[in-house]
Amino acid sequence: MDDTPDGSEQAVGSAHTEDLDLARSVARGDKRACEDFARRLLPTVRRVSRGLLRGSDDANDAAQISLMDLLRSASNYTGRGPLEAWAQRIATRSSMRWMNKQRRVRERALAQAHETDAQDRRAVLRTETLDRLPRPLDEYLDQLTDVQRAAVLLRFALGHTIPEIAAITDAPIPTVKSRIQKGHQELRRLVRRDLNLGVRSADDPED
Template structure:
């Protein structure tokens, strides 16, 4: 019977760390399954290695889906916790990074829905100048518009569909699964998002003195 790579705990922490790191660098995909099995068994060395390996990627995905850096930080932290808690469900059929992406997307969208609901209640009952994120800011007419600014003007549904499909390269069917909607609804959101962005870009071109009548 093959012994589990983390079944015998060595007396020295460095030996354990070496064994964990050997799994991470192994070209065999089965190594990731064994690593995540160790995480599921609450091995602190394995948990630390997985967190360090995935943290930058998780933060990047959360940052793409969140409206602010603070929200992205909160979502990334929640996603990392969920990844560690769900380690036992990881299978070799997919890469660890891609599996972590899906966990991060689901956790971030769930966190965003809760935050949107909370903000909606606050905005309904609390004056804008007393809100923790302040009153809406007005952009200077000479400020250069960025893609983030344009995306920020989309509704949450369109924004999430656009980022998941175009930035994270999920298929329409995968976006539908992740957001709990139908593929047809996702397609509609993508079409409307593109049309809205094209309209915003033309408006920005007119404002900045560019060619205003170009069609995309």
């Protein structure tokens, strides 16, 4: 049996010889080859990044990262297909990773902004509602459930963070947040009730 490759296989094998030589030169660190490699693949990389990312700045950043990934991955090119097709696959993966990373960064920043805003609102509510109490604070705290009272005191009196309170009380973070929120809402309700009923603070002067 003749093991000699047929003409079509030889054509496929030789069609990308120059691409393979270029990639191997890049892998060896040849500066001129790296420049030629980057210049040739930049249009492919830009097309991918601009197709996946709407913002021009984001697309440019993703394109730069993809190009760096291509240069680092040059030794993986086997010459079995067009260099541009290989580059497109890698650029797509790189752009998707970058896009997902940026999304997570933005989500974390947004969550932190929301948490800061919520803390500011809670501080205002505490000042407005609990600054002048008709009765001693302990009397209001005693009307909360044990877990709400503990969570409120740990958070607002002792200054512990939510994760710290979760560890101290051996409760999940969502549960701790719920206890603090419900406890604070109940305190406000009790204070407003007394204010509406005309209960006077011991510090208020007599008429």
